[in-house]
Every structure is written in structure tokens, then in C-alpha cells.
Amino acid sequence: MNKAKVFIEKYKMKAMYFVYFVNYESQQKNYQLIYPGELVKYDSQADITVFIVPYESQADIKIMRKNFPN
Numbered sequence: 001m002n003k004a005k006v007f008i009e010k011y012k013m014k015a016m017y018f019v020y021f022v023n024y025e026s027q028q029k030n031y032q033l034i035y036p037g038e039l040v041k042y043d044s045q046a047d048i049t050v051f052i053v054p055y056e057s058q059a060d061i062k063i064m065r066k067n068f069p070n
Contacts, residue, residue: 004037006069007046014043015051020059021068029062037069 009015022028033048040046053059 004034005040005045005047006034006037007040007043007049009049009051012051014049016049017060018053018058019050019061019063020053020056021065022062027062028064031061031063031067033061034069035067039069
């Protein structure tokens with residue numbers, strides 16, 4: 001399986017998915033979209049762009065910090 005190339009957007013409207021960080025494995029949802037993956041420096045290099053949201057109800061992807069691409 002290829003690694004997803006992920007870019008963290010600064011603006012919510014430019015993101016493909018919204019991400020929220022959870023504390024437990026059982027809370028994760030749709031995390032396979034970006035895990036395993038790697039962060040890229042530019043949005044032109046990315047397969048997926050994400051925006052980190054402050055509330056769980058806003059998220060498309062819920063993932064643990066240890067599983068987030070680095």
C-alpha cells in the first residue's frame with residue numbers, strides 16, 4: 001500500500017478533510033485515509049489536504065496523534 005501524502009492546510013475551506021485528535025484506538029474513524037502517510041511541505045505535493053478542527057463533531061477523520069503522519 002502506498003503512503004498517503006498529507007498536507008495540513010491553514011484555511012478550512014481549502015481542506016479535503018477535517019481531522020480531530022482522539023485519545024483511544026476505539027475512537028478512531030476513517031483514519032485509514034491518511035495512515036500510513038507522510039507529511040509534505042507544499043499542497044501541490046499532497047494527495048490529501050487536511051485541516052485540524054477543535055471539535056470532534058466537525059471531523060471527517062478521527063485519529064490518534066501517534067498514528068498521524070509525520
